[in-house]
Amino acid sequence: MTTRRRLPWSAALLACWALVGSCLAGPSKYCPDGGPIRFAHYEFGLIFNRRSGTGIDDDIQRELAQRTGCRFEVSLQPRARSWTDLESGNLDMLGSGVQNPQRDRFAWYAHYVVEINKVLLADSVPDHVTSLAEFEAAKDLRMGTVRSFSFGPFYDAAMVRLQAAGRLDQVGDTEAVFRMFAAGRFHAFVSSQFVYGHYVKQLGLKTPRRVENWDADPGTPSGLTLSKKRFSAEQAAAWQLLVQSMLDDGTVRRILVQYMGEAEADASLYRAKRR
Incomplete structure (x- = not known):
């Protein structure tokens, strides 16, 4: 026959608090105070x-x-x-x-x-424009983007240059970019695989004839x-x-x-x- 040893009340309380503390220790490394x-x-x-x-x-x-x-x-x-x-x-x-x-x-x-960011191009963009450098060289072409978006060093640097040249149209969200592109407000914009197929289908837009990857980075x-x-x-x-x-x-x-x-x-x- 075995007997169970009872802990004193104070020791039992300390053990209880230790158990609670151990349960809280895990989340606390993730969850900030406040x-x-x-x-x-x-x-x-x-x-x-x-x-x-x-x-x-x-x-x-x-x-x-x-x-x-x-x-x-x-x-x-x-x-x-x-x-x-x-x-x-x-x-x-x-x-x-x-x-x-x-x-x-x-x-x-x-x-x-x-x-994986690619450039969506309007039909009005000449066929000989096949790189970002050629796009920037064509002074009548404009780019659209969402305000504060970052597409990686290659495209971000181009956005800065286009903005300085007065050739960058910035809007509040991604859906607006697609609508304005379809309305002919600008000639190109950068978008990722998470986006362009989704909005073309959701908004019932014409699929762009040219979707090109101009960035050599993976x-x-x-x-x-x-x-x-x-x-x-x-x-x-x-x-x-x-x-x-x-x-x-x-x-x-x-x-x-x-x-x-x-x-x-x-x-x-x-x-x-x-x-």
């Missing part, structure tokens, strides 16, 4: 569709909430505002953020997809973006490891396949360079 994580979506085709309230980033965010136990406060914002709010500390996290030196000052990153990494005003370096490292685990266990690929099919999903999946 309330829920303020997460913003933006309208971007398969990444997030405001009409359906669904998309790749929505599935990613829900998976992150489930794995970390953190509370989220989710909103939909114009992309320019979300970057401003992230920098000021009025927003904590974004999905599908593209890294650049300016944003490195206020954000941490955990990439999970690669954007693609632009994009992913979870965290505010340095809300997350410490240690917390950011934990989120980066978490996102990598979702890549390693096939979760991100499964989400991409649901929206894009297997071939496009495999081409869009971020693969970190191993040291």
